[in-house]
């Protein structure tokens with residue numbers, strides 16, 4: 560039974576304070592508290608990355624912080640995968656949706672391309688998509704991975720995707 564897990568605010572810091580990447584230090588305990596024993600479990604990391612099109616355009620957020628670039632995102636993802644594996648989880652799949660409803664299509668496609676280029680081909684099954692149907696709360700990523708449940712920090716986005724994929728949603732406190 561493969562379990563889906565969100566990335567930002569769930570495994571790594573929601574604030575995305577570049578260039579630092581902060582991995583949730585008590586990940587195993589937080590998951591244990593919601594009844595998930597992570598050791599030995601097949602896992603799919605499934606994440607919206609609609610900020611990446613803005614990152615490739617060099618756009619800043621309203622508060623002045625830059626959006627993540629594909630290179631920075633890949634570092635965050637790599638550290639998250641490493642953290643899961645160090646807890647004994649088996650990361651089988653990674654699904655990333657770079658679509659953003661307001662971003663120019665060209666930037667969305669460039670973000671997808673740059674993420675794909677940076678991926679280390681190994682035993683993980685990857686999906687990097689610009690398809691809006693895969694942006695949570697739509698269920699595309701969860702259906703692709705075939706998860707039996709979904710863990711995330713956002714009731715609307717993660718919980719919504721789980722509901723549409725007809726799997727249980729388990730909420731963890733947001734790691735800022």
Ligand SMILES: [Mg+2]
Nearest residue numbers: 565567568712
């Ligand atoms: Mg999140």
